[in-house]
Amino acid sequence: MNEELVDRIRGARRIAVLTGAGISTGSGIPDYRGPEGVWTRDPAAANAFTLENFMSDPAARRQFWRTYARHAAWRAEPNAAHRAVAGLDREGVAVRVLTQNIDGLHQRAGLAARKVLELHGSMRTAVCTRCPARFETAEVLARVEGGDEDPSCPHCGGIVKLDIVLFGQNLDADVLGHARNIAAASRLFLAVGSSLMVEPAASLCTLAVRAGATLVIVNRDPTPYDAVAAFVLRENIEDVVPELCAAV
Template structure:
């Protein structure tokens, strides 16, 4: 069912949340645009200006690594100043109330943690861009350290422990999905009785299969997204209004 107006959408969503015992949100870029972080796929999004750099290119070529880090440094002020929006805060409120055990997210911006979710209850399917890791041994590096190396040499750095390239702790095209996170996400999708797919185009697989897993396991599905998705016909409720407006009433005090 597609909500016909904002008020009835909020009321119906509130009823569904109240009736559910376990609510699992699945979030995409749309929940963070209110926080000033641009999405990737829409017209004017990041990928309309720069094609993503595949993982194999990052591994193989210094120039690809340099370009990847140049782009990341260009976004540093955006990520550093971003604050959780109404959507993040509403989910955090439901989390504190015991309705939400964890949030599944395609986002890499750390805003769910900043909104009040414990770090271990944010299941990051595509990683996190607020820090970096060596792609060899996994050693963690802070962005400021990478920038310090960049300023000294003009190139993306290598690990001080094993000399492999250092990359943002995100999942690039062609890179293996994180097994533990995907397993936990699938289990949560199977256990919930309501899944909220929020701000995701639901076209990036395998993560986009999680709402289908929830639905096939007996959960109700709500899709909140400005544009239609391929999974709208599966949903019990489709809300095509601004995410902040829809979830704002659930922020609490």
């Protein structure tokens, strides 16, 4: 590993890790925008992930639920990168994860839920869009598998959606505010496996740099934030993230 990089990150004690789909591809979960990404191969599939389409089009909802009924994330296990980040916490490093992922793999790797900020929500729960009802997603998917292709709320008949942020839907203001505070307080900001094309999550990189943090981007492809990073690594995430964590 680059000696200058090691010197810059050694001893960092306030670390923020922004993670995107690329950190979970090693766990068997396909990304969305990569060369073989879900939406690269089938651009129309993204339509079901738009709030307006989901709320207005029953066909889009049926496609959405079919996608998640068989989603690879239900069978996925944390990989070496997830485990390395969780290992920092066990070693007493003040680490917080700001994840764009909804798969819950950081928590399954051993990081306490309170130290993982799920910017785009979680696929483990579902909500009614009309009343305050919440459900375990497994319960909703059991209905889908049973033939209810567009499950509605059993309490009020409203549309049920995963507890995630769809395109056209704002991030929770409290979650975003917390993420910004974490980014601004970090001394080392790792952006791992994110295309950094989705805002406002990607702008956390700039916020961290302006506050004096060292920004390290680990991603297979170029990102819009490469120019402001101190270091950009194109190496395999499962190999390089454990090395970075060990260097700290």
